Structures are given as C-alpha cells and as structure tokens.
C-alpha cells in the first residue's frame with residue numbers, strides 16, 4: 001500500500017515513521033509520502049486560506065492550492081482520497097478493514113475551518129472520496145485524525161503485526177469490546193488473576209472471555225450490542 005499525506009504541518013506526521021509503522025515502511029509493506037501543501041503556493045506569504053463566503057468565523061482553505069497539490073501528488077495512479085472533517089462519516093474498524101484492501105490512500109489534512117467544499121466535489125468526479133470523522137469532538141486540524149486512521153489501517157496489512165490472529169480478535173472485529181486481560185504475577189496488590197484463566201480448560205476460558213466481552217459491551221457500548229445481527233448471539237449470550 002502507498003499512503004500520501006498533504007498537510008501544512010508535515011512534522012505532525014513524523015510519528016508515522018516510528019515503531020510498528022516505521023518497521024512496516026522499512027520492510028516495504030507500506031510506502032509513505034508526506035507533502036507540504038505550501039510547496040504549491042506561489043505568493044510570498046505562501047497563503048493557503050481565505051475568508052469564508054457568506055461570512056462567519058475563521059478562514060477556509062483555498063481550492064486552487066489544494067487542486068495543484070492533489071493533482072501533483074495523485075498523478076495518474078488510482079487512489080482513494082480521504083478528507084478528515086468533524087462533519088464526516090464515522091471512521092470505524094469496518095472502515096479500516098475496507099481501506100486495508102486499497103492500493104493507495106491519499107489524505108488531505110485541513111486546518112482552519114476546513115477545506116473549500118469544491119475540492120471534495122471536484123475529485124469525487126473522478127475517484128472515491130471519503131469525508132470521515134474519528135469521533136464526536138472537534139480537533140484543530142486533520143493531522144491527528146490521519147495518525148489514527150493510518151495506524152488502524154496499516155496494522156491490518158499482512159505481515160505488519162507479529163501475530164495476525166490478534167487483528168482478527170480485535171475489539172470490534174466480532175462487534176464486541178474486548179474483555180479484561182491479565183499476565184504475571186498471579187497476585188498483585190491483593191488482586192488475583194481469575195482462576196478460570198489458569199485452569200487449562202480452553203472451552204471454559206473461551207466462554208469466560210466471551211461473557212466478559214458481552215458484559216463490558218453491554219455496560220459501555222450498548223449501541224454495539226443493538227447493532228449485532230441476530231445470528232451473532234447464541235442463547236447463552238442473550239443473558240446479557
């Protein structure tokens with residue numbers, strides 16, 4: 001997979017070259033390009049924003065600069081354009097799974113009050129464009145959202161995680177939150193590891209883990225339970 005990010009703060013994306021993602025890049029599993037939007041300005045002030053038509057607070061990012069930058073970065077290669085915005089569709093694990101199958105993702109990081117809508121509209125005429133949000137809170141720009149989304153996607157790529165099974169057993173992968181996890185020591189500050197996890201009875205362990213996942217999901221994210229298809233819960237599950 002190739003990932004390109006266009007931003008006025010390239011340094012914000014430096015963490016993408018650290019740790020797991022950095023190793024994926026070094027292993028050739030991912031190619032990453034980070035581009036400074038201001039490289040496509042032509043004025044001495046390198047202006048990327050202007051006042052909003054219709055008035056209102058803040059500034060809007062100019063379409064011309066974005067058009068030149070995205071034309072240059074995209075070239076003729078097919079890609080999915082992703083535009084983080086607080087007004088976007090929710091970015092979920094399902095989104096990450098879908099994007100993990102893409103050959104190329106290009107992320108447009110806005111700032112100020114966002115990017116002129118015509119940028120999305122123009123590129124949507126010739127390629128898939130997703131306006132997405134990582135959560136119901138307002139950030140100052142799209143860079144942090146791109147860090148989140150790139151990590152969620154890249155970890156799903158074959159060869160990136162040491163143990164691919166863990167991606168299959170993620171929270172959300174079966175529609176439920178993950179239950180509690182434990183490691184040594186058996187007792188810590190008067191708190192003990194649940195006996196079942198040390199029993200060697202794999203069926204009992206699997207049942208216990210599912211029960212804890214259902215319990216946690218019912219308590220913290222009842223919306224996820226409501227969204228589960230009927231076949232996803234067996235009779236024992238329905239006790240929650």
Ligand SMILES: N#Cc1c(-c2ccc3ccn(Cc4ccccn4)c3c2)n[nH]c1N
Pocket residue numbers: 084085086088109110111112113114115132133134135136137138139140141142143145
């Ligand atoms: N994804 C995501 C986001 C964002 C986000 C993403 C991109 C931009 C570009 C500018 N701003 C500031 C801003 C503030 C107010 C109204 C419009 N825009 C962004 C915020 N906020 N919260 C999320 N879950």
